Amino acid sequence: MSNTLLFGNGLNRLSSNAVSWSQLLDSLKVRDCFPHDNLPYTMVYEQIFMGSNTSDPDKELSIKNEIAKALTTQNSNEVMNRLALMNFSNFITTNYDYAFSEALNVSSQKLSTEDIYSLRRKRKFGDKILWHAHGEIDNPKSIMLGLDHYCGSVGKIDAYVKGKYSFNADGKTV
Numbered sequence: 001m002s003n004t005l006l007f008g009n010g011l012n013r014l015s016s017n018a019v020s021w022s023q024l025l026d027s028l029k030v031r032d033c034f035p036h037d038n039l040p041y042t043m044v045y046e047q048i049f050m051g052s053n054t055s056d057p058d059k060e061l062s063i064k065n066e067i068a069k070a071l072t073t074q075n076s077n078e079v080m081n082r083l084a085l086m087n088f089s090n091f092i093t094t095n096y097d098y099a100f101s102e103a104l105n106v107s108s109q110k111l112s113t114e115d116i117y118s119l120r121r122k123r124k125f126g127d128k129i130l131w132h133a134h135g136e137i138d139n140p141k142s143i144m145l146g147l148d149h150y151c152g153s154v155g156k157i158d159a160y161v162k163g164k165y166s167f168n169a170d171g172k173t174v
Contacts (some may be wrong), residue, residue, distance in 0.1 A: 007083075008095060017074065024067065042147060096134060118135050118136075
């Protein structure tokens with residue numbers, strides 16, 4: 001088994017231009033301002049989405065596009081730069097942005113054909129692989145925030161464990 005490092009938003013918070021999730025979610029609240037100090041971010045996202053009172057089927061994608069736009073400016077930092085130099089073959093992140101990709105400082109090869117879920121969402125940087133477990137900003141549909149998306153992902157993992165998981169690759173169902 002290769003060396004693997006799992007990390008999340010804590011590393012991003014060390015960047016000089018860190019995007020605050022609380023402020024980002026506040027900016028997404030259109031009409032219904034509500035306090036969310038004691039709510040998990042997933043529930044805040046659900047309230048924003050469900051509270052929009054619209055039948056627009058693209059509303060969720062619109063919200064995810066706003067999140068992706070806000071995170072495009074997220075920079076790397078010294079801790080990420082040091083981790084990128086360490087002897088790990090795989091890096092798994094729950095972050096949607098490319099701050100860690102910046103730290104790897106090598107051009108990447110996208111190796112995923114998934115649009116929504118991220119069981120196989122990865123990019124290869126030389127001999128290192130970065131897995132975006134919760135989606136990535138270049139494909140806002142893949143940004144995993146809502147309960148529906150989390151539950152769908154669990155369903156995909158369940159199918160994988162039971163040997164029933166299939167996906168499309170090169171126009172074929174695998």
